[in-house]
Amino acid sequence: MAGGCPPVATATIEILKHDGSVAETLTAPITENHFTATWIAKAQTANWRTDRHRFRFTAAGLTCTSANEFRFRQRPTTAWILMDVDHPTNNGFAPVVELHDARLEADRVHYSLKLGLTGAPFGAAKQASAKSQIETVWNNGFAAKKFHRTNCRRGRACDCAFDCCKANYRLDVNFIANGFRHVDVEIFTSPPPPAARHRSGMGRNGSHWGDPPINVTSTYPHETGHVLGQFDEYPTGGTDPSGVQPANSPVPNLMATSGNTTLLNRHYRFALAFLNNHAAGDPYEIIPP
Amino acid sequence: MRFDRIEYLNAVLEEAPQSLIIDASGRARYESHSNAETPDHAEIGNYETTLARERVEQLSGALDNPPFGSLPDHWGQVLPSDHYRRIRLVTRTETIEKMVGTRQPVNPALRELIRQLDEIANEVARHPRQILRIELAQAGISSTGEMTATLTLSNSGTEPVAYRNPVRMIGADDAHLSLQIWPDKPASELRAEDMFTVDVETATAARPSGGGEADPAVITIPSAASVSFRLQARLPSSRAGTYLTRALYETLTRAIEGNPVMTGEVFSRTVKVNIP
Numbered sequence: 306m307a308g309g310c311p312p313v314a315t316a317t318i319e320i321l322k323h324d325g326s327v328a329e330t331l332t333a334p335i336t337e338n339h340f341t342a343t344w345i346a347k348a349q350t351a352n353w354r355t356d357r358h359r360f361r362f363t364a365a366g367l368t369c370t371s372a373n374e375f376r377f378r379q380r381p382t383t384a385w386i387l388m389d390v391d392h393p394t395n396n397g398f399a400p401v402v403e404l405h406d407a408r409l410e411a412d413r414v415h416y417s418l419k420l421g422l423t424g425a426p427f428g429a430a431k432q433a434s435a436k437s438q439i440e441t442v443w444n445n446g447f448a449a450k451k452f453h454r455t456n457c458r459r460g461r462a463c464d465c466a467f468d469c470c471k472a473n474y475r476l477d478v479n480f481i482a483n484g485f486r487h488v489d490v491e492i493f494t495s496p497p498p499p500a501a502r503h504r505s506g507m508g509r510n511g512s513h514w515g516d517p518p519i520n521v522t523s524t525y526p527h528e529t530g531h532v533l534g535q536f537d538e539y540p541t542g543g544t545d546p547s548g549v550q551p552a553n554s555p556v557p558n559l560m561a562t563s564g565n566t567t568l569l570n571r572h573y574r575f576a577l578a579f580l581n582n583h584a585a586g587d588p589y590e591i592i593p594p
Numbered sequence: 595m596r597f598d599r600i601e602y603l604n605a606v607l608e609e610a611p612q613s614l615i616i617d618a619s620g621r622a623r624y625e626s627h628s629n630a631e632t633p634d635h636a637e638i639g640n641y642e643t644t645l646a647r648e649r650v651e652q653l654s655g656a657l658d659n660p661p662f663g664s665l666p667d668h669w670g671q672v673l674p675s676d677h678y679r680r681i682r683l684v685t686r687t688e689t690i691e692k693m694v695g696t697r698q699p700v701n702p703a704l705r706e707l708i709r710q711l712d713e714i715a716n717e718v719a720r721h722p723r724q725i726l727r728i729e730l731a732q733a734g735i736s737s738t739g740e741m742t743a744t745l746t747l748s749n750s751g752t753e754p755v756a757y758r759n760p761v762r763m764i765g766a767d768d769a770h771l772s773l774q775i776w777p778d779k780p781a782s783e784l785r786a787e788d789m790f791t792v793d794v795e796t797a798t799a800a801r802p803s804g805g806g807e808a809d810p811a812v813i814t815i816p817s818a819a820s821v822s823f824r825l826q827a828r829l830p831s832s833r834a835g836t837y838l839t840r841a842l843y844e845t846l847t848r849a850i851e852g853n854p855v856m857t858g859e860v861f862s863r864t865v866k867v868n869i870p
Contacts (some may be wrong), residue, residue, distance in 0.1 A: 397680070399695045493769050497784035498776045499840065499864060501630040503698070504608075506673030511697045530802045531674055539609045539846070543674030557767045562846070563609070565767055 316340045316364040320348045325354040335364065345458040346375065348469035353377050354411070377469050381585050383409040385417065388579070391509070392534055395552065398543035401577055402509045403534040404487045410585045412541050413473035413525050414452065416578045417534065421486035425494040427516060428440050431572050435525050439478045440560065442526035443533075446568025447474040452580050453592040461592045464474045464519065467542050472589065478529065488532055507531045534575045550576065570594065595657040601682040602711040608633050610673060610754075610858050613627050614715045616653070621646040624718040633840070638858045639725035639751060649714065650711045657683065665704045665721045667692040679708055712791045714768070718763040724755035730862040737870050739829045741773065741792070745841055745862070746815075748820035756855045758845045760797045769845040771797065773827050778836040778866060782867030792840075796826045811850045814862050838864040 318331040328349045333342035351354055358375040361368060375392050378405050385408045391400040406417040422432075456471040463470060491513045495502035503515025507528040518524030536545040538554035538561035545552065550571055554561040558570055570591045598618055603611040609626035624641040662683055672678045672695035681704075682691045692869070694700050707734060733743035749755050763769040776789040799809065800822055803825070815821060844859040 329836070369764075394674060395674065397672050397691070398674045398678075403676060470701060495786035498774065498782055498784050498789045498838075499861070501606075501632040501633075502786055504675065504677045506676040506697075508673040511671075514698070521791075537608075539676050541611055542608060559626060561766055563844075564770060567767075 308469045309326065313453055315558050316342075318342050318344075319361040319363070320344055321359045321361055321469075322368075323352070327361075328358070346377065347459070347465055347517065348377060348467040350479040353469045354379050354506055364367055378564060380411070380587075381409065381583055382411055383583050386579075388575075392535065392536070394536060394543035395544060395546050396541065396543060399510075401531045401534055401543060404509060404532045406487075407576070407579050409580060411575070412427050412468040412471075413475050414472075414580050416576065417474045418478045418488070419481045419486045420527065421489040421491055423482055424513070425516060427492045427514075431516065434479045436480065439526045439529045440476055442523075442566045443529070443568065444474070444477040446559070446566070447573060450474075450570065450573070451594075452577060455588040455590050461594060463592070472502050472580060474546070474573060476533075492516050512564055521558060523564050523566055526566060527563075528562055530572070535572055537561070595662065595683075595685065595800050597654065597657065597683055597685050599684040600653070600711075600717070600756075601680075601684070602708075603680040603682075604712070604715070605676075605678045605680075607859055608677075609682075609752050612715065614711060614718065616645065616650070616652075616714065620647065620650045621631050622714060622718045624715050630858055632860050634863060635748070636729065636861060637722075637725050637727035638727045638860045639727075639749075639755070639856065640723045641721050642723050643718050643721035643777070643819050643842075645714065645717070649664075649717075651810050653710060653714070655702075656710055660703050662692070662706075662707075663688075663690045665692060665707075666701050667704060668694045668698055668700075671698065679706065681711070702822075719831050723752040724753050724856070725749050725751040726755065726757055726856045726858075726860055728841060728843050728862045730839065730865050733839055733867040735829060735867055735869050739824075739831065741827045741829055741867070743773070743825050743839075743841070743865075743867075745797070745825050745843075746820050746822045747815065749815040749817060751848055752817055753765060754814050754816045756812050756814045756853055757780055757810060758815050758842065758847065758850055758855045759811055760794075760825075760866065761799055762811050763845065764794060764797060768847055771825075772841055773825070774840045774842060774861075775829070775832075775839045775867070778795045779817050779836050780804055789806065790830065790832075794825045795842075798826075800829055812853045812855055813824075832869050836856075839867050840864045 311411040316333050316335050319327045320329045321326045360371040385406045388403040388405050388407050390403040394398045408415045412503045452472040457470040493503040493515050495515045502519045505514045505524050505528050507516050536550045538545045538550050540553045557565045559566050607628035613625040616622045622645050626638045629635050661813045666754040676756040678694045678695050681694045729750045735741045760771050763771045771794040772791050774789055774791050782804045803827045841862040847858050
């Protein structure tokens with residue numbers, strides 16, 4: 306610290322932003338020529354990864370500015386990783402699977418699902434509509450949530466506006482004509498009314514969609530859930546032996562109730578696990594709980 | 595093979611499969627939770643009868659030759675959400691369960707057993723106990739796109755049955771009351787996407803005189819009785835012409851405020867309606 310600081314009762318500590326303006330002001334009593342103050346570090350700009358923070362101390366009219374600087378530790382990132390995990394179900398069904406790519410990016414967990422198409426024609430417009438619907442349900446389902454550092458001193462009510470202690474989620478779904486696909490989906494043209502529409506199902510093998518599906522709001526997003534590791538949440542379905550996803554959900558949601566697109570924290574638990582497996586030992590949880 | 599009980603599930607509605615249970619005495623109980631595959635039969639419900647001894651013996655024989663336990667099935671291979679059939683055979687010494695889906699060939703002996711069980715289910719369905727039947731009538735569409743119709747719920751069974759009140763289903767996140775509409779044209783010219791669905795916006799019951807809760811969550815209908823509701827929905831802008839419409843009543847909640855209710859989806863038969 307530069308500058309002489311005579312012994313006085315109270316010191317003022319200003320936390321400086323990268324541009325030199327004051328972010329926060331603390332005060333601390335001076336005892337035996339030293340003082341201690343605690344600043345709960347908080348990112349001040351979207352450039353928190355490169356911002357430098359110095360401290361300015363004032364006592365008895367004299368001001369000292371720190372030579373050392375504070376920098377935020379950055380969250381690790383990863384390349385794309387193929388997720389390929391079977392999760393056995395109850396009731397004799399085939400396992401649900403995590404079968405997609407995942408990547409930890411600077412500010413989010415990013416999933417990529419590549420689908421191939423066989424069977425009846427499913428043209429560009431239908432592909433775009435299905436892609437948009439599935440992405441919207443799964444991405445909007447996380448819109449009011451965040452992955453949040455468990456060790457953040459601001460706790461679950463953290464109001465930090467930037468992503469230093471928070472991360473988002475994104476799912477991209479794309480139909481691939483040539484090249485690697487995670488899942489091939491056979492399209493069946495549903496019969497005209499009043500006949501029942503073709504049932505859809507997705508898994509490691511034998512995936513199939515009715516076009517149009519039984520429920521135009523929820524069928525494709527629900528089935529996609531089965532290749533994102535999600536179980537059914539009604540008693541007669543492919544339910545979760547561990548019980549993390551209840552076999553009879555009291556809350557209507559995408560995996561429990563036809564026509565419902567609500568998603569809950571438990572539906573993003575594998576994305577959270579991916580983050581925690583790659584966050585260099587700095588654990589995260591989903592907020593709000 | 596002498597059995598204590600045979601349970602047969604047919605997942606026409608995956609959340610509430612059709613269920614046939616036959617015990618050794620021939621007593622057979624059938625629960626239907628969907629008429630999606632038999633839309634002209636606009637009801638779901640509980641049915642019960644006692645099968646003839648010959649029928650039970652025929653079924654026992656089919657379980658012996660070849661032995662039911664030896665039949666290959668699709669256990670562990672049926673995708674969640676697929677239309678499955680499940681047979682659970684309970685004897686004094688063991689329980690054997692088989693499951694088949696729609697994506698792989700079914701063993702011929704198992705297929706024959708399923709055929710017999712479907713036949714028995716149809717036979718039991720001629721003996722109604724508690725029935726939810728729905729009929730749509732007096733359907734009309736105004737020049738402003740408002741559709742109105744009368745929905746009648748009736749019970750042709752021998753016992754009273756509790757239903758979820760359609761009035762209280764409006765806007766619920768675990769139930770649907772809707773109208774499906776498609777052009778009235780030859781099947782060869784019709785496509786599945788020609789059908790559109792509108793949620794019922796209001797349902798108004800004919801109120802009984804003498805008090806009581808105005809719109810209870812659960813209605814109990816005695817045997818051979820019915821109750822009607824006036825429905826209202828708003829259509830999206832559509833080409834003028836003649837259409838067919840039917841109502842869909844769907845609830846998967848098995849109890850409302852602690853009271854067991856009929857569960858499932860039931861489609862009314864179609865009626866013609868004109869969009870001006």
